[in-house]
Amino acid sequence: MNHIEYTQSIPVAKEHDVAVAGGGLGGVAAALAARRAGKSVLLVEKSTILGGLATLGLINFFVPMCDGNGHAVIRGLCRELLELSIRYGYDTLPETWRGGEAAPGEQSRYVTQFSHSIFALALTEMVVSEGIDLLFDTAFSAPLMRDGRCLGLITESKSGREFHPAGVVVDATGDADVLFRAGVPTVQGKNYFTYLAKAIDIAHCKKAAASGRIQDAYYGVEGGGATWWGANQPENEPYYLGTDARDVTEYLVRNQRLLLSHIRNDPRDSRDVAVLPGMAQLRTTRRLAGDFTLTTEDVFRSFPDSVGVICDFEKRGDLYEIPLRTLTRRDFPNLITCGRSVSAAGYAWDVTRVIPPAILTGQAAGVIAAQALSENCAVSAVNLEKTQATLARQDVWIHIPENLRPKTNTVKN
Ligand SMILES: Cc1cc2nc3c(=O)[nH]c(=O)nc-3n(C[C@H](O)[C@H](O)[C@H](O)COP(=O)(O)OP(=O)(O)OC[C@H]3O[C@@H](n4cnc5c(N)ncnc54)[C@H](O)[C@@H]3O)c2cc1C
Numbered sequence: 001m002n003h004i005e006y007t008q009s010i011p012v013a014k015e016h017d018v019a020v021a022g023g024g025l026g027g028v029a030a031a032l033a034a035r036r037a038g039k040s041v042l043l044v045e046k047s048t049i050l051g052g053l054a055t056l057g058l059i060n061f062f063v064p065m066c067d068g069n070g071h072a073v074i075r076g077l078c079r080e081l082l083e084l085s086i087r088y089g090y091d092t093l094p095e096t097w098r099g100g101e102a103a104p105g106e107q108s109r110y111v112t113q114f115s116h117s118i119f120a121l122a123l124t125e126m127v128v129s130e131g132i133d134l135l136f137d138t139a140f141s142a143p144l145m146r147d148g149r150c151l152g153l154i155t156e157s158k159s160g161r162e163f164h165p166a167g168v169v170v171d172a173t174g175d176a177d178v179l180f181r182a183g184v185p186t187v188q189g190k191n192y193f194t195y196l197a198k199a200i201d202i203a204h205c206k207k208a209a210a211s212g213r214i215q216d217a218y219y220g221v222e223g224g225g226a227t228w229w230g231a232n233q234p235e236n237e238p239y240y241l242g243t244d245a246r247d248v249t250e251y252l253v254r255n256q257r258l259l260l261s262h263i264r265n266d267p268r269d270s271r272d273v274a275v276l277p278g279m280a281q282l283r284t285t286r287r288l289a290g291d292f293t294l295t296t297e298d299v300f301r302s303f304p305d306s307v308g309v310i311c312d313f314e315k316r317g318d319l320y321e322i323p324l325r326t327l328t329r330r331d332f333p334n335l336i337t338c339g340r341s342v343s344a345a346g347y348a349w350d351v352t353r354v355i356p357p358a359i360l361t362g363q364a365a366g367v368i369a370a371q372a373l374s375e376n377c378a379v380s381a382v383n384l385e386k387t388q389a390t391l392a393r394q395d396v397w398i399h400i401p402e403n404l405r406p407k408t409n410t411v412k413n
Contacts, residue, residue, distance in 0.1 A: 010154060010163045016042040016133065018369045019153050019166035021140040024052020025355055026339025026362035027172030028123055029077050031132045033366025034170075037390075039373060041132045042164055044155055046139035047278060050123035051116070052174060054355055056278040058198060060116040065356045066097075067404060068316030070106035073309055074356040076396040077363040082112060082356075084122050089115030090215045113215065116275075143169065143182040143335075150182055150335050168334045168369040168379060172362060175243055176286040176341035184329050186341075189284030189349070190239035193224030195255030196281060199263070201271035221263055221273060223255030228283060228350060242285030251280060283340070283353060290343025291380060292325035294352065300405055305384055307364035309397040310357040319400045320351065324380065324387070327365055333378030338365040360396065367391055 018034040020027045023045030031043040053059045062082050065074040072079070079100050086093060093112040096102045102110070127134055138157035143150045152165040171178035176186045199221045208217035226233040240251045256276075263273065299312070303323040312318035326343040327336050339358035344351070351357065367390050372379045388398045 008161065010161050013162045013164045014042075014133070015152075015165040016040045017167045017373050018042070018170065018366070019044065019164055019168075020170040020172050020366075021153055021178050022052065022172035022174060022339075023047075023050040023127075023134070024172060024174055024339060024358070025054050025081065026174070026358040026365075027052070027170065028127060029081065029359040029362025030170045030172055030338050030366035030369070031127060032077060032130060033363045033394075034370045035130050035132050035366075037367060037370030039370045042135065042166065043127060043132050044135045044138050044140050044153060044164070046137070048136050049120040049278075050127060051120045053279065053281065055116040055120040055123070057281050058116055058196060058275065058277045059281070059355070060119070061113050062111055062356060063313035063354045064109040064111050064311060066102070066106075066110035067311050067319060068107070068109065070102045070104045071404060072097075072101055072110055073311040073319060073397060073404075074360055075100075076308075076360065076391070076394045078356045078359040079395070081359055084126060085114035085119040086112055088122060089118035090213065092215075115215075140173065140178060143178050145182050148331055149333060150178075153178070167373045168336065170365050170369055171288075171335065171337040171341060172339055172365075174285065174340040176288055176337060177243075179288055179329075179332075179335060179337060179341070180243075180286060182332065182335060184332050184335060185289040186286050187289050187345075188241060188243065188286050191242055191282040191284060192226035192228070192230050192233045192239065193237045193251075193255070194226045194281050194283075195223030195259060195277065196225075197221050197223075197259060197276045198274045199271060200274045201266075203270075218274060221259060223257075223259035223262070240280075240282055242280055242282035248280050248282075251282070284349050285340070287341040287349065288327070288329060288337050288343045290326045291328055291330050292323050292343065294320065294322070294326050294342075294344040294348045296347050298348065300400060302399060306398050307368070307387060307391060307396075308360045309400050310351065310360060312351050313354055317404075317406070319404060320348070321398075321400060322352070322357070322361060322364070324364070324368065324382075324384065326352075327361060327368070328378075328380040330378070330380050333380070334372065336365045336369055336379045338362040363394065363396065364391060367394075
């Protein structure tokens, strides 16, 4: 592509301690954690609701937050947001997990579905009432960098182009957009052909009327139906990047045409597509190449710089500690990430990108951003004992408890 030089003076908006780009659940968690640490926080979201893939993307399901044997592993803000997700809407939380703890040995999982729309409304209420400055319909477009430091975010919105100065910037775009444009090393992912929407029809409405459960009124319709591990990926279908406008458009056009072809011959008056996803349902687009990259080799490994413990949503019992180094890159002192773009490779990327770990890494990123400002140091150089103590007070598990390690396993270092 040809390039042109373009210079423009940009209005400077209010300065914040912490600016968070992206209001998915990772970004919401980061904003809440930094705000609760007493910092002024700006949260910039390009769409018109909070929650990202979990709400706008119609992915209304918390994968397991427990180890599959009765222990709630992902706790803290994740538990708080799970409870918020079902406070005003339907749920499928097993009775044994109400209250957030089950008896040891419990085999049901700590999981729930939720109303994506009602959760989005509740998130807005929470974020605003806690004093976070929220900008909807505002897209981050570029970081302003000087000597490796990010001075703040340039955004595009109905107000035009603006610069938002900030002390620390959290990249919660899910696509590592801030990091990439700041020159931080990143890794491009690839994505299968998945496009899920929600429909209603007369038969499902009758089912809901009979059961008294509104969620029975909906059923899923899809364009591409590939699973997260690639089953049902059509032969010859390309993988999608999710980091290029033409690639995303191709993904959307192909999926929307396919979905229409699936439903166009149904009786017209008896069904409707109730809601289409408002963002591309792409899982692993781009991530940080961090100071450390988590892999499945690290299962049960103990890290001195752990900022939380997560479980594997597929393999009962498997636990990972998340090192701070998966959120940072040492040469970039005031940039940190969370959610889908933390530094994890292969299947470990899948384990870290889902809702509960995204909230956990968001919470850690917010705590660390606030602490780096208070300690006047890089995000990668915060006093770790203090970080871990803060997160532990917020009910985050920092290290894997000995009794949850496999009997034959010695602690990996
Ligand atoms: C098909 C699919 C199925 C899934 N199934 C499950 C499941 O069953 N259970 C589960 O727990 N997880 C599931 N996940 C994963 C999960 O939904 C997300 O990965 C998780 O919510 C992590 O979110 P995040 O906050 O990191 O990113 P996202 O949810 O992607 O949030 C990023 C936010 O940043 C905003 N943004 C992006 N660019 C900009 C910009 N330039 N300026 C401003 N804002 C911007 C976006 O609008 C969005 O709100 C699934 C994902 C997919 C795609």
